Amino acid sequence: MLELNKVYQGDCLKLIEEIDSESVDLIVCDGPYGVTTNEWDKVIDIQTYNLNLIKIFSRVLKPGGALYLFGKDDCIDFIDYRPFLRLNRKIIWYQPSRLAQGRLNYTNNYDLIAYFSKGKAKTFNLDDIRVPQLVELEHRLRCEKVPSVINGQYGKTKFNDEGKNPGDVWGDIKQLTYKSKELISRDLLNTIQKPEKLIERIVKASSNPGDIVLDPFSGVGTTFAVCKKLNRNFIGFEINPDYIQITNERIRKIELEREYSLF
Numbered sequence: 001m002l003e004l005n006k007v008y009q010g011d012c013l014k015l016i017e018e019i020d021s022e023s024v025d026l027i028v029c030d031g032p033y034g035v036t037t038n039e040w041d042k043v044i045d046i047q048t049y050n051l052n053l054i055k056i057f058s059r060v061l062k063p064g065g066a067l068y069l070f071g072k073d074d075c076i077d078f079i080d081y082r083p084f085l086r087l088n089r090k091i092i093w094y095q096p097s098r099l100a101q102g103r104l105n106y107t108n109n110y111d112l113i114a115y116f117s118k119g120k121a122k123t124f125n126l127d128d129i130r131v132p133q134l135v136e137l138e139h140r141l142r143c144e145k146v147p148s149v150i151n152g153q154y155g156k157t158k159f160n161d162e163g164k165n166p167g168d169v170w171g172d173i174k175q176l177t178y179k180s181k182e183l184i185s186r187d188l189l190n191t192i193q194k195p196e197k198l199i200e201r202i203v204k205a206s207s208n209p210g211d212i213v214l215d216p217f218s219g220v221g222t223t224f225a226v227c228k229k230l231n232r233n234f235i236g237f238e239i240n241p242d243y244i245q246i247t248n249e250r251i252r253k254i255e256l257e258r259e260y261s262l263f
């Protein structure tokens with residue numbers, strides 16, 4: 001088994017062979033989308049590529065472990081992933097501010113995040129990812145007086161002061177812009193660096209402190225940064241050594257901030 005809390009340089013398809021079977025709690029997979037001109041994104045058939053990933057990931061996931069696979073709207077179309085993992089939800093990461101405007105078709109305004117688990121998901125920490133209710137108080141009270149809620153049949157769906165389930169359309173988490181404080185460099189905008197909030201929701205929902213999170217396409221280490229802050233263990237793979245250096249500096253900064261906050 002590989003040492004934890006490290007990013008390994010190389011091709012994840014090879015490196016993952018070093019990971020023990022059924023040892024990982026959560027995989028965050030923000031790999032090729034097959035749409036950009038980046039060398040690493042030149043995938044001829046993204047669906048076949050993703051099916052192979054799903055197969056490989058199912059070996060290392062613990063029973064009940066989760067995979068979040070990022071891509072465009074068609075990234076898992078027409079492939080049969082069912083022998084390997086269970087698809088729990090297709091999450092839409094909605095980005096209304098996309099600049100490109102289609103002329104011949106509707107503009108694509110979202111990324112897909114396919115949420116899978118190996119059998120029934122073992123972890124779903126809803127209370128850690130609740131979002132504010134967007135209903136007015138009057139409407140809220142009216143809903144609570146519905147007989148099925150009062151008599152307990154749907155008691156569990158009653159409004160919760162701590163907030164509601166974020167649902168499967170995530171429009172509340174914005175893409176990074178060149179003004180975002182967390183953006184490491186402008187070259188990383190759009191194709192590389194993801195917002196910490198996005199990864200944080202995934203890590204909080206589908207892992208617990210001490211769990212092992214794998215990011216096979218770890219980029220500049222957003223998943224690692226989130227894991228560090230949330231006390232999860234991490235294993236990362238990345239082909240680009242410059243990105244690994246950025247990741248290591250990012251993690252060191254978090255560690256230093258933590259050390260200083262103890263004084």
Ligand SMILES: C[S@@+](CC[C@H](N)C(=O)[O-])C[C@H]1O[C@@H](n2cnc3c(N)ncnc32)[C@H](O)[C@@H]1O
Nearest residue numbers: 011012030040193194217219220221222238239
């Ligand atoms: C979309 S980026 C991931 C960004 C990451 N989520 C972040 O926020 O920093 C995909 C990354 O996968 C890396 N990559 C592509 N193919 C790879 C492979 N076969 N093995 C390891 N890394 C790979 C690329 O260099 C790129 O940094």
